[in-house]
Amino acid sequence: MSHPPRTGDAMALRCLFVVQGEGRGHLTQAMALRRMLRDAGHRVAGVVVGKSDDQAVPAFFRAAFEAPVTDVESPGFVSDDADRSVRPWATLRRALGRTPTYWRSLSALDAAIKRHDPDVVVNFFEPLMGLYAVTHSPSVPVVAVAHQYMFLHPAYRFPSGRRDKRWAARAFARLTACGASRRLALSLYPAPDRSQDDLAVLPPLLRPGVFRQPQDRSEPFILVYILNSGYADEVIRWHEQNPTVPLHCFWDRPDAAPVEAYDETLTFHQLDDEKFLRLMARCRGFVSTAGFESIAEAMYLGTPVQVVPVEGHYEQRCNAVDAVRAGAGVRSTQFDIGHLRAALDRGSTPEARFQAWVRQGRRRFVRELEAAARRPVAGSLGPRVAERILEAA
Known part of the structure; x- marks a missing residue:
């Protein structure tokens, strides 16, 4: 009608x-x-x-x-x-x-x-x-x-x-x-x-919770988000070669517990909206499949990113190229978290300019x-x- x-x-x-x-x-x-x-x-x-x-x-x-x-x-x-x-x-x-x-x-x-x-x-x-x-x-x-x-x-x-x-x-x-x-x-x-x-x-349309996060905190862990749970094996392989680097990894695996500790420095979490944002605001860097929203949230919070497009997903490949163009961080083809060091060495993302763009x-x-x-x-x-x-x- x-x-x-x-x-x-x-x-x-x-x-x-x-x-x-x-x-x-x-x-x-x-x-x-x-x-x-x-x-x-x-x-x-x-x-x-x-x-x-x-x-x-x-x-x-x-x-x-x-x-x-x-x-x-x-x-x-x-x-x-x-x-x-x-x-x-x-x-x-x-x-x-x-x-x-x-x-x-x-x-x-x-x-x-x-x-x-x-x-x-x-x-x-x-x-x-x-x-x-x-x-x-x-x-x-x-x-x-x-x-x-x-x-x-x-x-x-x-x-x-x-x-x-x-x-x-x-x-x-x-x-x-x-x-x-x-x-x-x-x-x-x-x-x-x-x-x-x-x-x-x-x-980008960012959730209200993003604006409530403190932006003057940095802890030594790396935050990881994998859209497809099959990438967990890559994360685990890198972790076993770098066991001193703390990792918190979010995934969407239906049969998984809310929190699964692989060992003392690698923890897997089921998707949890508020917890994810809290950890993103506190982490040293962020590694993720190339979802647009996660990239935008990290840029707003000044968190350097490494984006890994899902294999065969052309849209994610586009997002990864666009993220590098915008100064968000680096891209790679695998969850080799060592690539993140290049983004960390460069410093934080251009959050002041990006925050002004979001507010407009x-x-x-x-x-x-x-x-x-x-x-x-x-x-x-x-x-x-x-x-x-x-x-x-």
């Missing part, structure tokens, strides 16, 4: 969040934006999280919202048996084989939009929302938010080679933003907006959503929408 924005309480908006649940980056971005909207007098009426059938929505995410959080099954990456690398063709085969399931997810998304009747839908890079725009032509305004929309900006520098991967990354970004009246590209550095493409460049964006996010809610929604995307996506990519 389409309706004009509510005008009471300085146009208090009712928002619906649609969030990709792969990793934790989009989840924490949604948490950060929810706080900004609440502070501005708006509210999130509901949240839909797209996830693979073997994933669980973290408890800290559910606890961050007063609104109901609905899970739907969505396409996700398939890892190899060692849980180390992404298998692109297996990912595609599974997505095609689960098409009926995704149709049911689209129906659940449609039901959520009708039930919550939002003034604006905020899509955090969930592909189902792009597909929904193609199949349902929603009358509610949609704003797409993700760092991947920087792939569509001429100032973005991709890794050299693999033009096929670059084309696919751009095409997928356009697909997720189908039907969006505005695309908000999160970036580690400023870049001009592209009004002709409805593309605005904004700083806090009101802009709210203004973008308010403007989108006032903007008339375009009509049907038409039968050639997929063709146009591929041509533009």
Whole structure:
């Protein structure tokens, strides 16, 4: 049902969040934006999280919202048996084989939009929302938010080679933003907006907990985050050759205990939102798979990083190159933590400049959503929408 924005309480908006649940980056971005909207007098009426059938929505995410959080099954990456690398063709085969399931997810998304009747839908890079725009032509305004929309900006520098991967990354970004009246590209550095493409460049959306951390403490341990638990073997091998270096490692292994002490100087932790931030603020350096959000949090806290892209994950390779460009630290292909020494020798990341960039964006996010809610929604995307996506990519 389409309706004009509510005008009471300085146009208090009712928002619906649609969030990709792969990793934790989009989840924490949604948490950060929810706080900004609440502070501005708006509210999130509901949240839909797209996830693979073997994933669980973290408890800290559910606890961050007063609104109901609905899970739907969505396409996700398939890892190899060692849980180390992404298998692109297996990912595609599974997505095609689960098409009926995704149709049911689209129906659940449609039901959520009708039930919550939002003034604006905020899509955090969930592909189902792009597909929904193609199949349902929603009358509610949609704003797409993700760092991947920087792939569509001429100032973005991709890794050299693999033009096929670059084309696919751009095409997928356009697909997720189908039907969006505005695309908000999160970036580690400023870049001009592209009004002709409805593309605005904004700083990362950092969780409120990041701003509460002390930034004048440094302890001798190294913090490690591995998106795929298969990388634990690499961490253990390096540790056994360097047993005097204390390591705290976070992973997402469903059958693991909340805390597992490998020995006196290596401890594994299940994902814990607040504990992770506390340790990041205190650590000497940070080694991680190349997730955008973790890099941005470390830069804000002035923590030097070593990023290790997940094998076969082109987007993470892009993030690693971008992190080095932004001055966050160094990149490598393995969890050989010795590479971090180069970043430590150089000193802290340029946090003062980065912190100023982050502060500039806090009101802009709210203004973008308010403007989108006032903007008339375009009509049907038409039968050639997929063709146009591929041509533009």
